[in-house]
Amino acid sequence: MAQENREEYGTTPAVINETVRAARDFLREHPEERAEFTPAAELQDDRQRERSLQQDPGEVPISLFLGWPRKRVGRALADIHATEPEDSPIDEEALSSMPTQEHSASFRKSIQESHQKTVRKLLASR
Numbered sequence: 246m247a248q249e250n251r252e253e254y255g256t257t258p259a260v261i262n263e264t265v266r267a268a269r270d271f272l273r274e275h276p277e278e279r280a281e282f283t284p285a286a287e288l289q290d291d292r293q294r295e296r297s298l299q300q301d302p303g304e305v306p307i308s309l310f311l312g313w314p315r316k317r318v319g320r321a322l323a324d325i326h327a328t329e330p331e332d333s334p335i336d337e338e339a340l341s342s343m344p345t346q347e348h349s350a351s352f353r354k355s356i357q358e359s360h361q362k363t364v365r366k367l368l369a370s371r
Contacts, residue, residue: 258324258349259341265321268310272302282306320346327353334360 256264272279283306302310308318328337335356343349 257341258321258343258346261317261346262321262324262341264311265307265318266325268307269302269322269325272306272310278310279306282309317346320350324349324353327357 272282279302283302304315304318304322307313307322308315311318324340327333327335328340335353340349340353343352
């Protein structure tokens with residue numbers, strides 16, 4: 246269904262990011278479902294399985310769960326991780342308003358680079 250909506254409606258980063266966030270949260274809360282979409286190498290022994298299922302689901306389980314390409318999910322996760330901290334210099338609404346994932350990635354990288362330069366200047370001026 247997620248794939249059909251993407252193709253039919255030319256989904257924006259806002260919808261992609263929210264879909265990926267919802268899938269990530271679902272897989273976090275349902276480790277039994279997550280195991281079905283986790284690569285077999287991560288589930289070989291009990292300790293490795295336990296460790297894998299305690300971490301946040303990454304782009305592989307989410308892309309398999311949604312039936313989306315890893316690149317799309319990876320870009321959405323980068324957007325999500327960049328906007329989740331309370332003190333993030335990146336505004337989620339501005340990022341989500343971009344017309345494509347390529348635009349949102351470029352915008353995110355520009356803001357992050359600018360923020361890093363500002364922090365370096367502040368630290369150097371002390």
